[in-house]
Amino acid sequence: MPDEMTQLAQITPVQQIAPNRERRATRRSLTNREKAAVIVRLMVAKGSPITISGMPEHIQAALAEQMSKMRLVDRATLNQVVSEFLSELEEVGLSFPGGIEGALSIMDGHISTTAANRLRRLAGASSKADPWDRIAALDLERLRPVLEEESIEVAAVMLSKLAVPKAAELLGQLPGERARRVAYAVSLTGNVDPETVRRIGLSLAAQLENQPARAFDAGPVERVGAILNVAPQTIREEVLAGLDEDDQDFAQLVRKAIFTFVHVPSRISPRDVPKIIRIVDQGLLVTALCYSETKPETAATAEFFLSNMSQRMAQSLREEMAERGKIKDKDGEAAQGAVIAAIRSLEAAGEVALLQEEE
Numbered sequence: 001m002p003d004e005m006t007q008l009a010q011i012t013p014v015q016q017i018a019p020n021r022e023r024r025a026t027r028r029s030l031t032n033r034e035k036a037a038v039i040v041r042l043m044v045a046k047g048s049p050i051t052i053s054g055m056p057e058h059i060q061a062a063l064a065e066q067m068s069k070m071r072l073v074d075r076a077t078l079n080q081v082v083s084e085f086l087s088e089l090e091e092v093g094l095s096f097p098g099g100i101e102g103a104l105s106i107m108d109g110h111i112s113t114t115a116a117n118r119l120r121r122l123a124g125a126s127s128k129a130d131p132w133d134r135i136a137a138l139d140l141e142r143l144r145p146v147l148e149e150e151s152i153e154v155a156a157v158m159l160s161k162l163a164v165p166k167a168a169e170l171l172g173q174l175p176g177e178r179a180r181r182v183a184y185a186v187s188l189t190g191n192v193d194p195e196t197v198r199r200i201g202l203s204l205a206a207q208l209e210n211q212p213a214r215a216f217d218a219g220p221v222e223r224v225g226a227i228l229n230v231a232p233q234t235i236r237e238e239v240l241a242g243l244d245e246d247d248q249d250f251a252q253l254v255r256k257a258i259f260t261f262v263h264v265p266s267r268i269s270p271r272d273v274p275k276i277i278r279i280v281d282q283g284l285l286v287t288a289l290c291y292s293e294t295k296p297e298t299a300a301t302a303e304f305f306l307s308n309m310s311q312r313m314a315q316s317l318r319e320e321m322a323e324r325g326k327i328k329d330k331d332g333e334a335a336q337g338a339v340i341a342a343i344r345s346l347e348a349a350g351e352v353a354l355l356q357e358e359e
Contacts, residue, residue: 030081037066038073038081131201132161135208140166142208144173147182150204156185157192157200221250225257229344230337232330236260259344259354261288261336262297265304267354268343273308275351280342282317284335290321291332298336 030038040063043050052060073081097103107116135143135158143162147155147170159167159182171179228236236258243251259267268276277285289305292298306314346352 030077033062033066034070035081035084036063037070038078039085041067041070042078042082131198131205134205135201136162136166138208140170140173143170146204146208147171147174148178152181152185153188154200154204155182156189157197158204160186160189161197161201221253221257224254225259226344228254228258229260229340232333233260259340261292261301261340264301264343268304268352269355270304270308272346272352273305274310275346276339276343277305277309277313279346280339282320284338286317286320286324287327287331288335288339289317290324291327291329291335293321294327294332 040050040052052063097106103119143158146158150158159171162170171183174182228239231239240251240255243254285305289302292302306317309317343352343354347354
């Protein structure tokens with residue numbers, strides 16, 4: 001931006017105009033609003049990308065009104081405004097996001113969910129806040145019940161205020177008849193006044209944000225799956241057998257959430273193996289691989305690790321494995337659990353992505 005504005009500021013007059021002392025004497029300084037109008041007009045004239053739609057509407061309106069009142073600006077004034085603008089940009093040391101949602105995104109993980117929801121409610125009570133900005137930031141799981149349970153008219157208004165890709169994905173999750181009725185209702189929203197749309201947004205935002213606080217971040221399926229991941233195999237099989245008797249559907253979901261040593265070859269990309277072995281203690285890794293080779297169900301996992309690391313590293317591990325004696329089930333399963341825990345930690349950090357079955 002500064003380089004581009006510097007180029008824009010280098011404007012050479014077509015011809016030299018003789019000094020006009022009387023004209024210079026009557027020249028007045030521009031107000032801050034006029035300077036903003038000059039910068040926006042200059043950037044638009046030069047085809048530079050500029051978006052002011054994210055600013056509050058009253059500021060957008062004031063800027064447009066100011067531009068409507070201005071006529072000509074001489075080159076000396078233009079150069080002065082651009083130079084001042086560049087100086088202010090260069091002095092910026094830190095910027096903050098506009099709006100409560102931007103602030104909460106920065107503070108995510110540092111303040112409680114209760115405090116965040118309270119701030120959102122206070123922001124919603126502000127006359128200048130747009131509730132649809134908060135609604136649009138919610139995930140599909142939170143928004144889908146609105147389309148399913150609210151009236152067709154309200155669902156149509158919400159669908160019209162969302163980004164097209166998000167609206168299309170939500171519409172695709174509705175039953176056919178409901179989707180058809182909501183889509184048709186969108187065609188009837190042309191004459192809805194802005195205040196009505198805003199009131200609908202305030203009501204939906206309050207409803208969506210007034211959710212009971214969750215004691216756990218993960219759902220029950222994920223929590224049970226995570227526990228069984230590191231549990232001994234005999235315990236895991238006993239628990240799953242009991243779940244099959246009590247709730248077969250829940251047991252099936254838990255089985256899909258479980259990620260054990262057996263699943264590594266099908267769920268881990270070969271290029272991620274070096275990342276995993278770097279954070280696992282070599283002694284535990286040798287124990288896990290040596291133990292896995294003695295079990296038919298995990299022998300393929302041991303070979304998967306050894307085949308996707310450097311030849312030198314693989315040879316060194318094979319030599320250590322050859323020197324190990326028989327490994328107890330307890331020690332072998334604990335070592336395998338340590339490898340799985342390392343993979344899960346990398347997944348949580350975004351450094352490793354578990355592949356889905358279809359991948």
